[in-house]
Amino acid sequence: MDVVVIDPGHGGRQTVGGSSPNNAVGPAGTLEKDLTLDIALRAAPLLVDHGLRCVLTRDTDENLGLSARARVAREQRATAFVSIHFNGFNRRAQGTETFVHAGSTPPSTTLARLVQQFMLDATLLADRGVKRARFGVLAPASHHPSTAACLVEVSFMDVPEEEQRLANPSYRQGIAEALAAAVSEFVRGASFQLPAEVAMEAPEPEDGYELIVR
């Protein structure tokens, strides 16, 4: 049975192995680490419903180092690894984006495209594309060579309207369903029509936008 590992980003109160306890914060105080855990806990039973074995890197408010998160997938020889994050920048930037490691293999790109496409159907936000970045949690050296790995930034939760939307459990459930459907689609290897315009390289920073180390 295929194993998929879902990694709720951040957690706990201290930085551990390059993983900060929290990054994005909503205007009303919502914490990214709580949203990532909520989505993961919702996605896990859905993945089981899809006939997969799902392992979470954490199921409580604790932090794991970036390589420790990857190690969970490596030890399971996972077919897919998805790290869940929410973004924050200037309370105006918005959109959904998914990352693969700059040194990743084609299956990771396939997984990332599916996650991006399904997630856009749930968030209905701007398509910021599939991008490459050297995120530690995706480092090929930390993963099993046969594991496809990506990191999704579901939305910018520091935008007030988005924080309010994320307070709605049905929206969060929709995000979890999109994640589970994308991973399931990847594992089944079913053919999937991808839009030709998916950008594979990170666009130039706009308005001083820079990736926040997480």
Ligand SMILES: [Zn+2]
């Ligand atoms: Zn994050």
